Amino acid sequence: MTGIIAVIDKTLAGNSNLLSKSIVDHMFESHNYEISSFESDKISFKTLFLDKDYHGIIEASDCLIAWFGRPYYRENLITEENARELITDLSNLCFENISGHFELMFYSFNDHKFIAVSDKVSGFPIYYLDFGNYIIITPELLSLKALCESGWKPSIRQGAIFEFLSSGHLWGEGTFWEDVHKLGPGKYLAFKDDEIEINTYWEMTYNSSYKSLDEIKSELFSAILKDFNHLPQGKAVLSLSGGLDSRGLLGLLNKDPDRDFDTISYSFGENFEKSDSEVGKYYASKLGVTYNFYKASLTDMVCLIENIENAIIATGGESDLVVTSQHSFLGEKFYRDLAINYDFVLRGDEVWGWGDHVISEKIAFIH
Secondary structure, three states, X not given: OOEEEEEEEOOOOOOHHHHHHHHHHOOOOHHHOEEEEEEOOOEEEEEEEOOOOOEEEEEOOOEEEEEEEEEEEOOEEOOOOOHHHHHHHHHOOOOOOEEEEEEEEEEEOOOOEEEEEEOOOOOOOOEEEEEOOEEEEEOOHHHHHHHHHHOOOOOEOOOHHHHHHHHOOOOOOEOOEOOEEEOOOOEEEEEEOOEEEEEEOOOOOOOOOOOOHHHHHHHHHHHHHHHHOOOOOOXXXXXXXXXXXXXXXXXXXXXXXXXXXXXXXXXXXXXXXXXXXXXXXXXXXXXXXXXXXXXXXXXXXXXXXXXHHHHHHHHOOOOOOOOOOXXXXXXXXXXXXXXXXXXXXXXXXXXXXXXXXXXXXXXXXXX
């Protein structure tokens, strides 16, 4: 899995690079990724990425920042031009000007302070482990198996198996392993003076009395359009179920003449003629948009089990990250097609729930 691996040496003994290299070697399909690095006697940052990924490491005289994903600072993508202001904010634990989907790391050479920041929806996973003389950060749980060579003895967290079997995913910020945690949405990890603190910098709140319904509709629609205008460049693929959310995205995408995109639907064994995917196909065809359909094969049990195993390996068992237990049924071809042919994926169930065609706020919020 792409993302940032960080190893912070509490003792400043200079062994962080060896550990981070071992973790990289245990990443799923790590040989397919390019790597950018920063090494010192105190820390090691390694970013695994593909050509289309937006990432960066900027070193200043007194500190370092690294990011992966699409972090915005004051509504502009992070660059060397605005990094100095961002560094000042991060050093003061000020996050109010940061937005986007990302993982973001900060390190101060002067006082050995390290900060890891998760975005507001945990769009990019950050797992952390306090391992003896080291703080370990990784985007992929199973890569931590590398630490077994250094004496780590992982144990299954009590309740994790029940959570996974009862709901298909893990609850809260726990993982399968007792001493490994996920940095939750809108949170940051701060390490200084041999102490780790986890704090919240943003929470989703709603006060039903602070505005009228019409004002909320207008404000929400403006926010949606603002987010839409910040979509990455490149070719998109829309996961089109036929429901109101994804049809709303289809309307917005189709309205933009410069947006290159295709649509896909998939089935997990149900009768396609009776599923809402048929609705998605209808609207894509009506607008003249390329449409592809994938159907899971539930008859070849050997293939099915292999697909599930690959999904677990690729995600470290965290089914709510890249693939869910159902999505793994679609197999390797489905995910390789998406990875090779498209630059990013849009899903209707991850955009607040929009509405029908979303051409205007009146259509978007029909009751």
